[in-house]
Every structure is written in C-alpha cells, then in structure tokens.
Amino acid sequence: MNPTPNAPALVHRLANGVRVLVMPMPHLHTATASVFIRSGSQHEPRTASGIGHVVEHMVFKGTATRDARRINLDAELLGAEVNAHTDKDHTAFHMRGLPQHVLPFVRMLGDIVLAPSFPADELEREREVLLHEYTEDEDDPLSSAFKLFDKTCWGVHPVAQPVIGQRRHIERFTREDLARWVGERYRAERTVVGVAGPVDPDAVLREAESVFGGMARGTPDELPPPQWQGGVQARRLDGSAQAHLVLGFPIAPLADDDAAGPMAAALFGEGMSSPLLAELRERRALAYYAACSADVFDLSGQFVVEVSTSPEQLSPALQQLSVLLQRQAERIDANDLERARHQMAVRRLRALERPLRRLEDAALELFTIGRVRSHDESVARLMAVDAAALGEQFAAMIGRGASLALAGKLPRAASERAREAAGALLRA
Secondary structure (H helix, E strand, O other): OOOOOOOOOOOOOOOOOEEEEEEOOOOOOOEEEEEEEOOHHHHHHHHOOOOOHHHHHHHHHEEEEEEEEHHHHHHHHOOEEEEEEEEEOEEEEEEEHHHHHHHHHHHHHHHHHHEOOOOOOHHHHHHHHHHHHHHHHOOOHHHHHHHHHHHHHHHHOOHHOOOOOOOHHHHOHHHHHHHHHHHHHOHHHHHHEEEEOOHHHHHHHHHHHHHHHHOOOOOOOOOOOOOOOOEEEEEEEEEEEEEEEEEEEEEEOOOOOHHHHHHHHHHHOOOOOHHHHHHHHHEEEEEEEEEEEEEEEOOEEEEEEEEOOOOOHHHHHHHHHHHHHHHHHHHHHHHHHHHHHHHHHHHHHHHHOOOOHHHHHHHHHHHHHHOOHHHHHHHHHHHHOOOOHHHHHHHHHHOOOHHHHHHHHOOOOOHHHHHHHHHHOOOO
16 A cells, blocks of 8 residues: 555555545644445435434444443543544544544544444433434424425435434334444445545554454445435424525436536535525525535435525525526526636635545545545546536426425415425426
C-alpha cells in the first residue's frame, strides 16, 4: 500500500471482503478513523423500521470486553472526538484525534462494531433517550414535511422509511432483535474501514486486517430501486407559526453516474443570486427561508426545494416556484451556469480539506460503483454538464411530475390549493 502523488485514495480489499481505505493527508494535524456499514433505513423491513438507528446508539453501551463507561473513558483519555450517524443507505462510526492514536481508534471502532453486547439495562435507559428524540423529530414541522415528502416520492418502498423509525418499534425492540440485526447486516462485504490524515498506510492496513480480518463475509444486497410516485401530502401541526413545503423531482441515483441532477440543484437554488433565492426571497419576499439541494443515494435521487413561509403566502410561493422551474427547462442563463459550475468546483475542493467528508464520499463510491473517483475525474464530470443537458434535466423532471409535502400552519384545503398553485408541476 504505497501512496502515489496524485492518488486520492488507497484501497485494499481483505480476503473476507472488507475494504480498507486510506487517504494520506500529511498537512493535517489530526487523524480520522471511520467504519462504514452499507446498512441503513432502506434495508429495514417495515416491521423493524428504525432498528439501525437504535443499533447505532447502542453499540456504544457495551461490548464483550468493555462497558459504556470504559468505552467513553478510553476515547476521552486520548482526547478523541467520537460520533456516529445512520442514513438511508449506510451507518457510520467515527473517531478523530492525534495521528499517533489512529491505530487504537481502529481497534476501538472494531470493538463496538464487531462485539456489541447490548446490555438490557442500558437498552432501557437509551430507549427513553430515543423516544425523546422521536418526539422532538415529530414536533419539527420541516422534519415532518420531509418524511411526508419521502412517502410522496417513493410510496411503500423502504427507501421512504424515516431513519428514526416508528415509536411503536422503538418501544418494543429487544437486545435479541439488535443482536440479530447486527449479525445479519454487519458483514465484511458491506464494510469499509477508512482512515485519513498524516498516517502510515501500511500500518493502518495491518491493524485493519488484524481487527476486521475475521469478520463474516456476507453477500451483496439485492434491493430493487424505487419507482417514482409523485403527488401531494399535507400535515397540520398545532403550535407552528409557519407553513413549510418540500417540493421535488426524481434525479439519477449515485449508481447511474450522472452529474446533471446535482448541477441543476446548484444552478436553481445555491446562493443569493440563484433564481430561487433572487426571485422568491429577495425580489418578491415570499419566504424567509428557501433552499435547493440534490439528495443522491445509491438507489435513488431527489431534486429538493425547501421553503418556509406564511400560510397566506404558500400559494403565491408555489406559483412562483412553478414559473421559475419551467423557465429553466426553456432556457439556462449563462451566468447561472457559470456560477453553478464554480460553486460545485469549490464545494468539491472544500471536501478535499475535510477528512471525514472525503472518507464518506469515497466509502459510498466504493459501495455503489466499486471504486473511488479522483478529484480531477469528479470535477470533469461536473464541468461536462452544459446548458443543453441542464435544460433537458429540468424538462425531464417536470415531465415526471413533482412530489409536494406541506407541514406546519396550513390554510384550509391546503392540498387542493397547492395543486392549483403548482399547476403543471404536479401533472405527470
């Protein structure tokens, strides 16, 4: 495992299928170690929605050799930052600290991933924490809008399931359920061990092989891609003072290797001079918050517009969104294209300066396309998206029909009024 000057990542596959990813970054003063598991909310059965998020919390509560206090103390004695997250397509665990401690980080992460014990008393305590988190999520109007949005986009496909799951599931999961889930999902073929920083790649590889070399192999996933649905869903929330909308269209998933969707999102809504913010907020004052993004996962992709406004301005905001989006399908402004290209290039460069972001992007590429793109290749993909491709992208999205979710303080007959205001966007 010898780094070359232009290699963005060094990848080695262990005999059992675990991939070890090393990004030498000698200019940094800290090192990051991560373990990525290709197991997220989209892999969960409806009867166990949310189990991966519970596992993410509980692996820190005890292993075969360490209790929760020891796990915390071992990390804090080294001054390490510890974090974890669950997403639709993966779960990840991270430690960041001094470069000389990166090998212990790999060992400690291996301990919680490979040997969690799920103590029953700790589960009962953490269950209360998770239920508080669930209640807070339910009370958040924008979070509620996003959950409705996913259902409107993908129907009953598991990719529409919220990461946090269902209250009734959180209330009933047992330690046996969690252990069974880890035994089924935490397998070598679905695991990437990543390290970034001023590190010795060969030492990292030896440590990773020592810790993860005995992990059960497993088999690749065969989850079918979701089919786009479209439509409108709404939920009124007491106590909310504003109306929140999430509107979007299907774009290519990560597996399709198509940069037009993310570029379209940057062109439409990134920056104060973008069409979305310049018209909706700055010129017309129809919203205090508006944003556009591309959510791209291995099997699905969404072009997403978020807007928070007053109930009275909900229909005018939707009308203007419809006008702005259809305008992009008719003509792409040269200044908007130049701005979007440079913003995407800068975003990519910023990611190069963030070791955890680089590790996660690379791990997801390994899971989905089987390799890690170089920086030059990634930028070239973005720069190749021209005005014609973007116009086609907007036209294709509108042709599929939008998904629209509304939550918060809503006017009467909000869904019907939204359909009328959005016009052609909701006609597939």
